[in-house]
Amino acid sequence: MSERPRPLAAPLRGVNLPNPLGRRALVIGAGSFGTAVAVLLARGGFRTTLQTRTVEQAELLRAAGENERYLSGVPLPSNLRIESIEAGPGKAEFIFLGVPSAQLGEAVDRLERQGLDKRTKVVSLSKGLVPPLGVPPTVLLAERFGTQRVACIGGPAHAREMVTQGAGLVASSADEELAATIAAVFLRAGVVCEHTDDPVGVELAGAAKNAAALAAGATEGQGLNAAGAAAGHIFIEVWRLAERLGAQPATFIGLAGTGDLVATALAPQSRNRRAGELLAAGVPTNEIPGRIGQAVEAFESVPLLASALQRHGISAPVTTGLVRLIGGTLPLDEWVALVRTTVPPPASWRAGGGQEPGPLRRWWHRMLERLGLRRPAGALGAGPDGNGAATLGDGTASAGEPSRAADVDGDAVPEPAALEPPAAAAPSD
Ligand SMILES: NC(=O)C1=CN([C@@H]2O[C@H](COP(=O)(O)OP(=O)(O)OC[C@H]3O[C@@H](n4cnc5c(N)ncnc54)[C@H](OP(=O)(O)O)[C@@H]3O)[C@@H](O)[C@H]2O)C=CC1
Numbered sequence: 001m002s003e004r005p006r007p008l009a010a011p012l013r014g015v016n017l018p019n020p021l022g023r024r025a026l027v028i029g030a031g032s033f034g035t036a037v038a039v040l041l042a043r044g045g046f047r048t049t050l051q052t053r054t055v056e057q058a059e060l061l062r063a064a065g066e067n068e069r070y071l072s073g074v075p076l077p078s079n080l081r082i083e084s085i086e087a088g089p090g091k092a093e094f095i096f097l098g099v100p101s102a103q104l105g106e107a108v109d110r111l112e113r114q115g116l117d118k119r120t121k122v123v124s125l126s127k128g129l130v131p132p133l134g135v136p137p138t139v140l141l142a143e144r145f146g147t148q149r150v151a152c153i154g155g156p157a158h159a160r161e162m163v164t165q166g167a168g169l170v171a172s173s174a175d176e177e178l179a180a181t182i183a184a185v186f187l188r189a190g191v192v193c194e195h196t197d198d199p200v201g202v203e204l205a206g207a208a209k210n211a212a213a214l215a216a217g218a219t220e221g222q223g224l225n226a227a228g229a230a231a232g233h234i235f236i237e238v239w240r241l242a243e244r245l246g247a248q249p250a251t252f253i254g255l256a257g258t259g260d261l262v263a264t265a266l267a268p269q270s271r272n273r274r275a276g277e278l279l280a281a282g283v284p285t286n287e288i289p290g291r292i293g294q295a296v297e298a299f300e301s302v303p304l305l306a307s308a309l310q311r312h313g314i315s316a317p318v319t320t321g322l323v324r325l326i327g328g329t330l331p332l333d334e335w336v337a338l339v340r341t342t343v344p345p346p347a348s349w350r351a352g353g354g355q356e357p358g359p360l361r362r363w364w365h366r367m368l369e370r371l372g373l374r375r376p377a378g379a380l381g382a383g384p385d386g387n388g389a390a391t392l393g394d395g396t397a398s399a400g401e402p403s404r405a406a407d408v409d410g411d412a413v414p415e416p417a418a419l420e421p422p423a424a425a426a427p428s429d
């Protein structure tokens with residue numbers, strides 16, 4: 001990646017976009033991502049204001065013409081207004097929340113106190129969950145403002161690379177016009193932005209990739225197969241929650257999920273991956289954010305994800321293990337053993353070797369389902385015999401062991417089982 005910022009070619013060729021000139025946008029939170037998004041919105045034609053947490057920070061940014069602390073070397077466009085959050089939302093038509101998810105509730109409370117116009121749209125940039133319940137940010141925003149006024153942004157988007165070379169953004173909202181308008185302004189700024197109608201899927205994919213990148217970073221020193229398995233287990237565990245909440249598989253497969261996972265797990269500068277590496281090096285969790293100097297979203301969102309998974313009765317031994325690794329109660333070698341020995345639940349085979357059943361068999365299945373003797377096709381969780389994830393014990397796969405807990409559908413799910421670690425792991429070549 002080039003270190004010298006250069007303007008992107010804008011707008012992207014072949015894309016016919018409405019002119020957004022005159023529409024007002026406000027970005028709250030002048031960290032690396034908030035600053036980068038504000039630069040792009042200004043480039044894309046919005047009348048944009050970036051709000052810092054304090055008056056002093058706003059003065060520093062104005063005087064330097066750049067955000068030296070969070071995005072050094074990227075000039076702030078002359079048409080980008082800088083002020084502190086004390087100025088309030090003013091006449092903004094769009095508000096982008098660029099604060100870490102742990103501070104999102106506080107930022108929204110302040111906006112409401114300051115008097116937010118009833119038509120203003122609110123867009124979350126966060127890739128984490130909101131405490132204390134661990135809800136996706138747009139769920140909290142929709143409760144306050146209504147689903148049609150809220151959106152989120154996901155996708156592979158390291159802040160510096162995004163303003164200098166581009167990114168693969170996803171703008172998502174229940175309101176098609178809102179998602180399309182946000183995508184259009186980024187496209188005008190020269191950055192690819194898909195628009196979708198699956199905000200919760202985008203947000204859970206972002207939270208999953210941060211957790212997976214942290215897990216991979218903590219595990220890679222023990223072997224790349226283990227790192228990949230850690231990421232894969234966490235992704236599928238969080239996907240089951242996303243599916244329960246109505247998310248679409250394409251969201252996890254595409255830019256917001258797999259795309260962002262690869263961008264984060266491969267990036268030496270990724271905060272979440274580095275946090276995992278520091279954990280593996282024995283650095284106490286509470287010292288890591290200070291060393292990195294920025295928000296490490298996964299530290300807060302992994303425990304929230306694990307509680308949400310538990311609340312929904314979804315078996316999540318690896319995400320739960322990651323909580324304990326972060327909390328210092330699971331030693332690294334036991335974490336790696338957990339990753340290396342967890343066996344995902346088996347597929348649910350359909351009759352006829354995976355082919356669609358004929359009309360008579362479909363009728364028979366419906367009858368059995370009505371009588372409660374068969375789980376509906378596509379039901380979440382395990383196959384017809386109710387298996388969840390299992391672990392390898394003495395070297396024998398035991399994927400079909402009956403489990404003790406039950407999920408909300410009444411399907412049996414296993415608790416993370418006690419482990420028998422395999423022989424010491426060696427790095428793969
Ligand atoms: N950086 C990236 O490449 C990407 C980040 N994101 C997401 O963007 C969000 C922000 O991350 P990022 O910019 O990287 O984080 P940083 O740690 O770089 O910056 C966070 C910023 O938020 C400010 N802030 C914190 N709380 C408040 C508040 N209550 N009101 C106003 N400002 C506040 C901080 O101010 P102060 O300096 O005073 O602490 C700081 O400027 C995260 O959810 C992250 O997941 C998404 C995609 C990419």
Ligand SMILES: O=C(CO)COP(=O)(O)O
Binds near residue numbers: 155158260270
């Ligand atoms: O979300 C990101 C890139 O898309 C940034 O990831 P990190 O927070 O791990 O640096």
